Amino acid sequence: MKMKGWYRRLAAGLPLAAMVFLLSGCGDVNMGILDPQGTVARQQLNLIIIASILCLVILVPVLVMTYVFAWKYRAKKEDAEYKPNWSHSGKIETVMWGVPIVVILIIAILTSIYTHKLEPSKPLESEADAITIEVTALDWKWLFTYPDQGIATVNYVQFPEDVPVHFKLTADAPMNSFWIPQLGGQVYTMSGMAMHLNLMADEPGEYPGKGANFSGEHFGKMGFIAKATSQEDFDKWVEDVKQSSPALTQQGYDELAEQGVLDTKVTYSSFPDGLFDRIVNKYATGTGSGHQHGSSAADSGEAADEGMDGMDMTSMDMSSAEGVTDAAQASDSNQQMHQHD
Amino acid sequence: MWDKIKDFSSDFFVTGDPMIYGADVAIVLVSVAILFVLTYFKKWGWLWREWLTTVDHKKIGIMYILASLLMLFRGGMDALLMRAQLAAPDLEFLKPEHYNEIFTTHGVIMILFMAMPLMFGLFNIAVPLQIGARDVAFPVLNSVSFWLFFAGAMLFNLSFVIGGSPNGGWLAYPPLTEKMFSPGVGQDFYIWGIQISGIGSLATGINFIITILKMRAPGMKLMKMPMFSWSVLASCLTIILAFPILTVTLALLFIDRFAGAHFFTLDGGGNPMMYINLIWMWGHPEVYIVILPAFGIFSEVVATFSKKRLFGYKSMVFALMSISIVSFFTWAHHFFTMGSGADVNVFFAISTMIIAIPTGVKVFNWILTMYKGKITFKQPMLWTMGFIPCFVVGGMTGVLLSIAPADFQFHNSYFLIAHFHQVLIGGVVFGYFAGLYYWWPKMFGFSLDEKLGRWVFWLWNIGFYVCFMPQYLVGLMGMTRRYSTYGWDTGWFGLNLTSTIGAFLMGAGFLVQVWQILYSIKNMQKLKDTTGDPWDGRTLEWTIQSPAPFYNFATDPVVSETDDFWEEKQRIAAGGKPRPKPALAPIHMPKNSGMPVVMAGFFFFAGFGFVFDWMWMAIPGLIGVAASMLVHSFRYDTDFYIPVDEVRRTELAAGREV
Numbered sequence: 001m002k003m004k005g006w007y008r009r010l011a012a013g014l015p016l017a018a019m020v021f022l023l024s025g026c027g028d029v030n031m032g033i034l035d036p037q038g039t040v041a042r043q044q045l046n047l048i049i050i051a052s053i054l055c056l057v058i059l060v061p062v063l064v065m066t067y068v069f070a071w072k073y074r075a076k077k078e079d080a081e082y083k084p085n086w087s088h089s090g091k092i093e094t095v096m097w098g099v100p101i102v103v104i105l106i107i108a109i110l111t112s113i114y115t116h117k118l119e120p121s122k123p124l125e126s127e128a129d130a131i132t133i134e135v136t137a138l139d140w141k142w143l144f145t146y147p148d149q150g151i152a153t154v155n156y157v158q159f160p161e162d163v164p165v166h167f168k169l170t171a172d173a174p175m176n177s178f179w180i181p182q183l184g185g186q187v188y189t190m191s192g193m194a195m196h197l198n199l200m201a202d203e204p205g206e207y208p209g210k211g212a213n214f215s216g217e218h219f220g221k222m223g224f225i226a227k228a229t230s231q232e233d234f235d236k237w238v239e240d241v242k243q244s245s246p247a248l249t250q251q252g253y254d255e256l257a258e259q260g261v262l263d264t265k266v267t268y269s270s271f272p273d274g275l276f277d278r279i280v281n282k283y284a285t286g287t288g289s290g291h292q293h294g295s296s297a298a299d300s301g302e303a304a305d306e307g308m309d310g311m312d313m314t315s316m317d318m319s320s321a322e323g324v325t326d327a328a329q330a331s332d333s334n335q336q337m338h339q340h341d
Numbered sequence: 342m343w344d345k346i347k348d349f350s351s352d353f354f355v356t357g358d359p360m361i362y363g364a365d366v367a368i369v370l371v372s373v374a375i376l377f378v379l380t381y382f383k384k385w386g387w388l389w390r391e392w393l394t395t396v397d398h399k400k401i402g403i404m405y406i407l408a409s410l411l412m413l414f415r416g417g418m419d420a421l422l423m424r425a426q427l428a429a430p431d432l433e434f435l436k437p438e439h440y441n442e443i444f445t446t447h448g449v450i451m452i453l454f455m456a457m458p459l460m461f462g463l464f465n466i467a468v469p470l471q472i473g474a475r476d477v478a479f480p481v482l483n484s485v486s487f488w489l490f491f492a493g494a495m496l497f498n499l500s501f502v503i504g505g506s507p508n509g510g511w512l513a514y515p516p517l518t519e520k521m522f523s524p525g526v527g528q529d530f531y532i533w534g535i536q537i538s539g540i541g542s543l544a545t546g547i548n549f550i551i552t553i554l555k556m557r558a559p560g561m562k563l564m565k566m567p568m569f570s571w572s573v574l575a576s577c578l579t580i581i582l583a584f585p586i587l588t589v590t591l592a593l594l595f596i597d598r599f600a601g602a603h604f605f606t607l608d609g610g611g612n613p614m615m616y617i618n619l620i621w622m623w624g625h626p627e628v629y630i631v632i633l634p635a636f637g638i639f640s641e642v643v644a645t646f647s648k649k650r651l652f653g654y655k656s657m658v659f660a661l662m663s664i665s666i667v668s669f670f671t672w673a674h675h676f677f678t679m680g681s682g683a684d685v686n687v688f689f690a691i692s693t694m695i696i697a698i699p700t701g702v703k704v705f706n707w708i709l710t711m712y713k714g715k716i717t718f719k720q721p722m723l724w725t726m727g728f729i730p731c732f733v734v735g736g737m738t739g740v741l742l743s744i745a746p747a748d749f750q751f752h753n754s755y756f757l758i759a760h761f762h763q764v765l766i767g768g769v770v771f772g773y774f775a776g777l778y779y780w781w782p783k784m785f786g787f788s789l790d791e792k793l794g795r796w797v798f799w800l801w802n803i804g805f806y807v808c809f810m811p812q813y814l815v816g817l818m819g820m821t822r823r824y825s826t827y828g829w830d831t832g833w834f835g836l837n838l839t840s841t842i843g844a845f846l847m848g849a850g851f852l853v854q855v856w857q858i859l860y861s862i863k864n865m866q867k868l869k870d871t872t873g874d875p876w877d878g879r880t881l882e883w884t885i886q887s888p889a890p891f892y893n894f895a896t897d898p899v900v901s902e903t904d905d906f907w908e909e910k911q912r913i914a915a916g917g918k919p920r921p922k923p924a925l926a927p928i929h930m931p932k933n934s935g936m937p938v939v940m941a942g943f944f945f946f947a948g949f950g951f952v953f954d955w956m957w958m959a960i961p962g963l964i965g966v967a968a969s970m971l972v973h974s975f976r977y978d979t980d981f982y983i984p985v986d987e988v989r990r991t992e993l994a995a996g997r998e999v
Contacts, residue, residue: 029832032819033750041750048747055737062704066729069711073647074718083713087650092709096656100701104740108691111744115690118746119683174517175613177678177753181819185749188679190614191516191607195680208831212753214510214823216517217437283607 030208032181037228038201040118040184047114054103120187121196124164130198131159134168134276137176137189137211139259140218145271151241152248154256155224156265157209160234161201169195170280172257177213180226186212192283194276201228221261245269355505358439365502394933396480397891401487402465403784406777408491409459412450415498417851419447424808424844427837430829440825441508442527446501448511453535454494456631456769461486461545463634463776464573466784468549470882470889471567473558473898478551480931481973486541486548488941493538496948500530504952507531510823512620513594515605515613520598526952532595533948537941539588546580549573558881560900564658567880567904568644568651571658572637575665576630582669583626590619599951614679621672629668629696632764633661635772636703639725642775643707645876646722647714650904653706660699660706667696677745678752686745693743700736704729719876720794724775727802731767735760738813756816759809766805774801782870786888790868793857800850808843811836871996879907886995892928892983895992895999925989925999927982934976940969 036042073080123130135157136143144157159165169178171189178197179186182205187197201207211222229237248256248268253275355361379385392400422443426435435443469477477483500506507527509518518528553574557566593604594616603609605616644651651657673681673689681689707729718726738760742751751757782788815836820827827833861868874883881898882889884906899920902908913919947962949955992999 030818032817034817044747044750047744048741048750051741051744051747052737055740058701059733059737062701062708062733063730065708066711066726069708070716070718070726073711073714073716075648075715080715081713082648082715084649084715086713087652087654087710093653093656096653096702096705096709097698100698104694104698107740107744108694111690111694111746112687114744114746115687116683118749119686120749121680121682174522174607175514179753179819179821181750185746186678186752187749188676190679192612193680208819210819210821212821214441214514214517216522217441217508220437220824220826 030182036182037203037205037207038183038199039124040120040199041182042202043114043118044185047110050110051107054107058100058103118185120185120198122198123166124198124200126162126164126200128160128163130164130166132166132168133157133159135170135178135189136276136279137169137171137173137178137215137222138257139173139216140211140222141256141260141262142178142209142211142222142224143253143256145276146238147276149238150270151238151245152268152271153241154262154266154268155222156227156267157224158227158229158234158237159201160231161204161228163231164198164200167197167199168276169197170276172279172282173259174215175213176211176215176219176222178209179212180207180209182207183226186210188213192280194280201226204228204230204233216259218261221263225265241267242269248272250275353503355502361502368502389935390933393938394484394935396476396484396931396933398465398469398477398480398483399784399889399891401483402462404487405458405462405465405490408494409455409457409462412455412458412494413851416447416450416455417848419443419450421844421848423447424841426825427827428841429838430827430831430834432826435825437825438508441823442506444823445507445510445513445531446497449497449507449531449535451765452511452627452631453538454490454497456765456773457538457542458490458494459773459777460576460631460634461490461542463638463773463780464545464549466780467776467882468552468570468573469556470783470885470893471570471880472553472556472561473881473894473900474552474556475893475928476931477548478556479548481934481937481979482544482548484934484937485940486545488937489541489544489944490538492941492945492948493534493536493541496537496945496952497530497534499949500527500534504530512624514620515594515597515616516607516611518594519606519611520601521606529595529598529952532591532598533951536588536591536595537944537948539584539591542580543584543588546577546584549577550581553577558898558900561905564655565900565903565905568640568654568657569634569637572633572635572640572661575661576633579626579630579633579665579668583623583630586619587623587627590616590623593619595951599954617676617679618672621675622669625672625675626665626668628761628765629664631769632772633665635728635769635776636661638772638776638779639707639728640703640710641880642721642725642779643710644904645779645878646719646725647711647716648877649710649714651706652709652712653702654903656702657706660702663699664696667692671696674743674745674748677748690743690745690748694740697736697740697743704733704736719778720789720791720798721775721779721876723795723798724771724778727798728767728771728775731763731771731802731805735763735767739764751816753821754816755812755820755822758822759812759816762809762812763805766809771801779876780882782875782887783873783882783889786870787861787865787868788870788875789861790857790864793853793860797850797854797857800846800853804843804846804848804850806843807846808840811839811843815840873995874906877910879904881906886992886997890991890995892930892988892991895925895988895997896923922998925985927984928988929980929982932979932981934973934979936969936973936976940966943969 033041033045036045073082132147134145134147136145142155142157143152144154145152167178167187169187169189170193171191173191175188175190177186177188180199183199183201184197187195189195205228207226207228209224209226211219213219215222245267246269248271250272252268253272354365379388392404395401422435423440426432426440465477465483469475504526507513507523507530509523509528509531513528513531516522553566553570593602596602597604597606597611603611605611605613607613640651640657671689671693673685674693677686677689707725716722738756742748742757742760778789778794815833818831818833818836820831820833827837870887873886875887876883881900884898885894909920943962943965945962947959947966950957950959950962989999
C-alpha cells in the first residue's frame with residue numbers, strides 16, 4: 001500500500017509539473033487554434049468544443065464505472081455480490097447500443113451541417129470584395145503572388161482585415177499543406193491542380209503559418225508569417241513594394257523553385273503574367289499522354305499544350321502567355337469540377 | 342582498382358555519422374558472438390532442427406514474439422532519438438535528413454515489424470490451443486509466413502548500415518518518394534522489405550481463417566468459440582482483403598522507380614492522389630487489423646480475472662465483424678484536406694464515426710463483465726485496467742478527428758500524433774502485453790515475476806500520459822508533425838520537454854521488462870506453472886500442461902459449452918463426474934521443412950538485388966524462390982505419427998493422468 005501511494009503521487013505530480021511549465025509562458029505564447037482570430041477558425045473551435053462536450057457524455061460515465069466496478073468487485077472484498085453466470089440483459093444492451101448511436105447521430109448531423117458551411121472552397125460572406133492570393137509551395141519556401149495588385153512575396157503574406165481572402169493553392173514540388181492555425185484549417189497544395197481556401201482575419205495581427213505536410217529534407221523551414229492590417233496599411237504596403245522591390249522574372253522564379261531554404265522574407269514589385277496558371281498547367285496537361293480529368297477537359301488541355309509548345313519558358317512572350325492563361329483557366333475549372341465529382 | 346572499391350563502398354555503406362559507425366561495430370560484434378557461441382557449443386544442428394525448420398505453431402509464435410521484441414527495441418530507440426532531438430528548441434543533435442529517416446523507420450518498424458509480428462505470434466500461440474487443434478491448417482505455409490516476415494524485416498533494417506534508410510514518411514507518399522525526389526536506395530529497401538513480409542502476412546491471414554473455420558474441436562460451434570479466436574477471424578478477414586491492395590500499390594511505385602513508369606509521378610500524367618487513396622485503402626483497415634485481436638485478448642482476460650462469463654457475447658461478435666467491414670469505408674478521412682468536396686467528406690466522416698459505436702459497445706461489455714465479478718489484478722488484468730481509460734480517451738479524440746471541418750485544424754498536427762499513439766500504445770501495445778503475460782506460462786511453463794511486472798506497468802502507463810498528453814496541447818498550439826526543430830519563440834519548449842521525459846519513462850519501462858524476463862528465467866523454478874491452469878482459466882488452452890507439449894492435446898478435446906473448461910470445473914466442483922477421457926491413439930503430425938527458410942533466403946537475395954538494380958543478383962534470387970517451391974511440391978514425405986507410448990510418456994512426465 002505504501003508503494004502505491006508513492007506511485008500515485010508521481011502520477012499526479014508530473015502532469016501538474018507540465019501544466020506549470022505551460023502556464024509560465026502563457027502570456028506571450030501563441031495558442032494556435034485555441035486563440036482563433038478569424039471567422040473560420042472561430043467556427044471550427046466552436047465545433048470542436050461542442051463535439052468534445054458530447055463525447056464527454058459517454059467518456060465520464062465509462063471512466064467512473066470502470067473504477068467503481070474495479071474497486072467494488074475486487075476479489076479481496078469478500079461481501080460483494082458475485083454472479084458468475086450473469087452475461088446478458090436485453091435492457092442494458094439496448095442502452096449500451098442506444099446511447100452511442102444517439103451521440104454519434106447528433107455529431108454526424110453537426111458534422112454534415114458544418115462540413116457544408118465550412119467547405120474551404122466556398123467563398124466567405126462579407127460586405128467587402130474578396131482579395132485573391134495565389135500560393136505556390138516550393139522546395140522549401142512559399143511563393144505568394146497577388147494577381148490584382150501585381151506584386152509577389154516569399155515566406156510572407158499580407159492582406160487587409162475583415163476582407164475575405166481567396167487563396168488559390170498549388171505546388172511546384174512535392175505536395176505540402178497550407179495552414180494558418182489562427183485563421184482556419186489547412187488545405188493541401190498539390191501540383192497539377194489549383195485548390196481553394198477562403199479565410200478572413202477579424203483582427204490585425206501577425207499569424208504564424210506553416211507548411212503542414214512533409215515535403216522533404218528542410219520542410220520544417222517552411223514557416224511563414226501571415227499579417228493582417230487595415231485596408232489603408234495594406235494599400236500603402238502594396239505601393240511600397242511596387243516602388244522599392246525588384247521584379248520577379250521568369251528566370252528569377254526558376255531559381256527560386258530550385259531546392260533550398262530561404263530564411264528571410266522577400267518581396268517583388270511584379271511577377272511574370274500568368275505564372276500561377278502556368279505552374280498549375282505544367283503538370284496538369286502532362287506530356288500529351290492523355291491524362292485528363294473528365295471528358296470535357298480534352299479541348300482546353302490541347303489548347304494549353306499548344307500554348308506550352310509555343311512558349312520558351314525563359315523568355316516572356318505576351319501573346320502566347322495570354323493564350324496559356326485562358327486555357328489554364330478553362331482547365332482550372334475542369335480541375336474544380338473534378339474535385340467535386 | 343583500390344579507388345574503385347573505395348568509391349563503391351562509400352556509396353554502398355552508410356558513412357559519416359558516428360552513431361552509425363557505432364552501430365556497425367555493434368552489429369559485427371554481435372554477429373561474430375552469435376556465430377561463435379553456436380559453433381563452440383555445437384548448436385548448429387539444434388538450431389536447424391528445432392527452430393529454423395520447425396512447423397510447430399508454438400515455436401513459430403515464439404520466434405515471432407522474439408523478433409517483434411527486437412523490433413520494439415529498434416523502433417523504440419528511434420522514438421527516443423526523435424524525442425531527444427525535440428527536447429529543446431533549435432537542437433542540432435540530429436540533422437533534418439537523419440531525423441526524416443528516423444521517423445520513417447520508426448513508423449514502418451512499429452506497425453509492420455513490431456505490432457504485426459507480435460500479433461501473429463499471439464495468434465500462433467493461442468488460436469490452435471484455444472480451438473482444440475493440433476496445429477494450424479497449413480503448418481509449412483505458416484513457417485513460410487514467418488520467414489518471409491523475417492527476411493523482409495532484415496532487409497528493411499539493413500538500410501540502416503547499407504545504402505541509407507528511407508526518408509519519405511512511413512506511408513511513403515509520392516511524388517516525394519519517386520526517383521525524382523528520392524534518388525537513393527532507401528525507398529527501394531522500404532518497398533522490398535514491406536513487399537516480402539507482406540506476402541507472409543497475407544498467407545497468415547488465409548492460414549488462420551481456414552484453421553478457425555475448419556479445425557475447431559467437435560462441439561465448438563462458431564458461436565461458442567472463445568472471443569480471441571473470433572477477433573482473429575475478424576482481423577484475418579480484413580488482412581486478406583486489405584493486404585493485396587498494399588502489394589499492388591507498392592508494386593506500382595516500384596515500377597515507377599525501377600522502370601520509369603508514371604503512375605504517381607508529377608509529370609508524364611502521373612497522379613500522386615491515386616497512391617494516397619490506395620495506400621489508405623490498406624492503411625486504415627491495417628490499424629483495425631492490429632487492434633481487433635487486442636480486443637479479443639481483453640475479452641479473454643476480463644472474463645478470466647473477473648471469474649465471470651463475458652457480458653454480451655453476441656454483441657461482441659457483431660461489433661467485431663461490423664468493425665472489420667466498416668473499416669474498408671473510411672480511408673478518405675486521412676485526407677479531408679485534399680479538396681474532395683463537402684459531400685465526400687461528410688460520407689467518410691460519418692462512416693468513421695460509425696466505428697465508434699461498436700467500439701464503445703465493446704468497452705461497455707468489458708465493464709459489465711467486471712460488474713458483480715470477483716476481480717483479481719494479476720498482470721494481464723492490470724494492463725486491461727490501463728487500457729480501458731486510455732483507449733476511451735483515444736477513441737474520443739478519434740471522434741473529434743473524424744469531424745471533417747474540425748480535422749482541417751487537427752490534420753498533420755501533434756494532436757493527430759497524440760491520438761494515434763494513444764490508440765496504438767494504449768490499445769494495441771497494452772493489449773498485446775496483456776496477451777503476452779496471459780499466455781506466457783503456456784509458452785514457457787513459468788509466469789513472469791509480478792512485482793517487477795508492476796514496475797513495468799506503472800512506468801509504461803505514467804510514461805505514456807506524460808509523453809502524449811502534452812502532445813495534444815502542442816498540436817492545438819499549431820505544432821506540425823515531422824518538424825525536426827522548432828524555435829524558442831513558439832512556446833513549445835515546456836510541453837516538448839515533458840513529452841521527452843515521458844518517452845524516456847516508457848523506455849525505462851521496456852528495460853525493466855527485459856530485466857523482468859531475464860529475472861523470471863533465472864527464477865524459473867519458483868515461478869513454475871505446475872497445473873497448466875495458472876489463472877483459473879476458461880478455455881481449452883488451460884486444460885493441457887504448461888508449456889504445451891508439441892502435439893498440444895493428448896486426445897482430441899470435445900466441447901459442449903462456451904468457456905467449456907470453466908463449466909467443466911464448475912460441474913466437478915459441484916460433485917459431478919469428469920468427462921470420460923478417450924483412449925490414447927497415435928497422433929498425426931506434420932514433419933519439419935527446410936523449404937521456408939531457404940525460400941525466404943532467396944527472397945531476401947532477390948530483394949537486395951532489386952534494391953541496387955543488380956539483376957545478376959535479383960534474377961538468380963527469384964529463380965531460387967521458384968525452385969524452392971518446385972522442390973517442395975515434389976516432397977511427399979510430409980507427415981508422421983507419434984506412437985501412443987511416446988504420448989503416454991510425455992503426459993506422465995508432466996504429472997498428468999492418461
